Amino acid sequence: MADSKAPDTARRSDRSRRAIHAAALALVSEVGYGRTTIEGIAARAGVGKQTIYRWWPSKGAVLLEAFLALGDQAAQGEYEIPDTGDLTADLKNVLRATVDQMNDPAFAVPSRALAAEGIVNADLSAEFTAKLLEPQLQLYVKRLRAAQEAGDLRATLDLRIALELLVGPVAHRWLMRTLPLTHAYTDTLVEYVLHGLAPRP
Template sequence: MSNEKGPDHSRRKERSRQAILAAARALVAEEPYDKVTVEAIAARAGVGKQTIYRRWPTKSAVVFAAVLALSEDADGQSVALPDTGDLEADLKVVMRATAEEFTDPAFDSLIRALTAVIANDTALAAEYREKLARPLEEAKKARLRSAQRAGQLDPGADLGLVLDVLYAPLFQRWLHRSAPLTAAYADSLVDTTLRAFAP
């Protein structure tokens, strides 16, 4: 009997986890972050709030988990950047997708909430860096190293600086809502970066 109950229990736990993360994303998209509560997340997910607290200590931790889940593919692995051999084309695909993602109202609300939280929570900021930012940065650098080997990028370029030049203006424009994030703007960031770090 115990062997039969084990997998069912695991499936129920996973369904509960997914429901909680989906509820957190939905509520943050609908309400100002400071109005969202663990009680509201639990009610939306159809679980008791203690079910949430057994897994996550705070609302901020739940929201971070909800964001982290979005960065995983169906197998739970972080996605890699495309590598067709054409760096310009690959980066434009990625940057256009990034701009489009940041203009999605639900994603925008979620990332703004997380950005505000990690600015004031050093422990969560460290977890964000370890679990999300660093793996994504390494995936991006792996693509840039491939371009360096192919002679498409300055072999001596500081890859951290390349990523700063590529992504920081987009993030700044998004953060301050200073101008639209368009496909043309995404393309211009790629063009500017590739000119700056040409071989």
């Protein structure tokens, strides 16, 4: 008797999902978010558009999942901000790496599209924040808390405000695109945040 096996629908679905992810990222890079459509993603991925609508409610949701999957592949495990005992050096190093990522078109194009879509799509913004942004911000909180416990920061410091002083200006400059986002900039930012603006005694 011939060996007949049922189609592996899970494997086929995973293959289709990955093709859709790749198509969404490619189209956003090539034509921009505004001109990317569900129909275009489906055609590029070689699937029917109803397949996409069955899994996602919008092109923004497709792009978000594709972007999150891209980040998972790049991370290859949970990332931590190193604690060398030198808070200044550790923050400079992580912000330099952040700048490199933000200046990489593979990251910048889809993330800018998601940032813009998040302004008008509250659900997408909430999901983006919960799944990507907030976990990254908590890495800063963890490193700053370790510095606080080591006596390198004031015990009364609000760690959330402290991390916002570090990452907020970087995000602002990245979104505005009027000034360069460089290692020199983030190094100076760390110095200003940790040591203040007033003259030193």
